[in-house]
Amino acid sequence: VPEVTCPDPMRMEPIDNIHNIQRERWDLLCCVCKQKMGAKIQCSTCYLAYHPLCGRMAGLHMEMVEGKSGLRIVSYCPKHCRARPELAGVQPVRDGTEEANAGEGGDGLWNCQPFPPPPAVD
Numbered sequence: 001v002p003e004v005t006c007p008d009p010m011r012m013e014p015i016d017n018i019h020n021i022q023r024e025r026w027d028l029l030c031c032v033c034k035q036k037m038g039a040k041i042q043c044s045t046c047y048l049a050y051h052p053l054c055g056r057m058a059g060l061h062m063e064m065v066e067g068k069s070g071l072r073i074v075s076y077c078p079k080h081c082r083a084r085p086e087l088a089g090v091q092p093v094r095d096g097t098e099e100a101n102a103g104e105g106g107d108g109l110w111n112c113q114p115f116p117p118p119p120a121v122d
Contacts (some may be wrong), residue, residue: 021108
């Protein structure tokens with residue numbers, strides 16, 4: 001999200017200046033999880049929006065590049081890149097109980113949000 005800053009770009013935390021995020025970013029629909037809550041980023045080629053963590057989980061192309069005004073994120077939606085979720089390095093959270101972990105995905109939280117993982121992006 002371009003309006004925020006991150007003092008430690010290697011760890012991507014803490015996130016500062018959240019209050020500077022444009023109101024419109026909060027109202028966009030995430031093309032991955034289909035939720036409106038939270039701020040979204042937009043594809044560098046079109047205006048399709050998604051949460052940064054949804055994009056990462058879906059394996060969308062995201063990279064930080066250094067420009068004249070500092071670091072910025074270049075990211076592409078599923079229409080403008082080949083999604084590679086196997087490279088995302090993100091796993092569903094497990095709650096530690098055998099019953100919850102027995103089923104596919106368990107009933108842990110995905111992306112720290114209490115709803116099931118989004119469908120695969122084609």
